Amino acid sequence: MNSEILQNTKTKMEKTIEALKDKLKTVRAGRANPSSLDRVVVDYYGNPTLLKSIATISVPEATQLCIKPFDKTCLKDIEKAIFESNLGYTPNNDGESIRIVIPPLTEDRRRELIKQVKSIGEESKISIRNIRHEGLEKVKREDISEDEAKGIEKQIQDLVNKFNKEIDDEVKLKENDLMTV
Secondary structure, X not given: OHHXXXXXXXXXXXXXXHHHHHHHHOOOOOOOOHHHHOOOEXXXXXXXXXXXXXXXXXXXXXXXXXXXXXXXXHHHHHHHHHHHOOOOOOEEEOOOOEEEEOOXXXXXXXXXXXXXXXXXXXXXXXXXXXXXXXXXXXHHHOOOOHHHHHHHHHHHHHHHHHHHHHHHHHXXXXXXXXXXX
């Protein structure tokens, strides 16, 4: 049972790291990346729908994204959703598709994006702490000796330290990516 608590805790923490990596992919770094539009939600016939499920997103050039919707009647809705997503993109609608020219990042925008990255990292650390709290609660509910409980708590804390370091590394990597001109 004790190893089950540790395994569940570790699995949840690993999922937190995966979610962190996915979120960090959506923060743009000055070059065209279709995943930067992953969280854009379009009001598609009254239903909030992810952009990537109603259009294909391609990269024709290093600093350009091209969005071709499956249904051309929703071009205006896609354009509006991109404006409202606060990504700093200006979509150009040509009636067939939407093109986005990725502007070079200014120093202010880089600093803003770094703050966003740090915030995402802090959210992940909070998730890790909540998972630790959950694990410690399960240990308290178990009918085990005090020494055994202390050992499990120490192992859970070791996991927290390991995953927090991994979060810091991922955030630092993204910061370096953003600061590279």
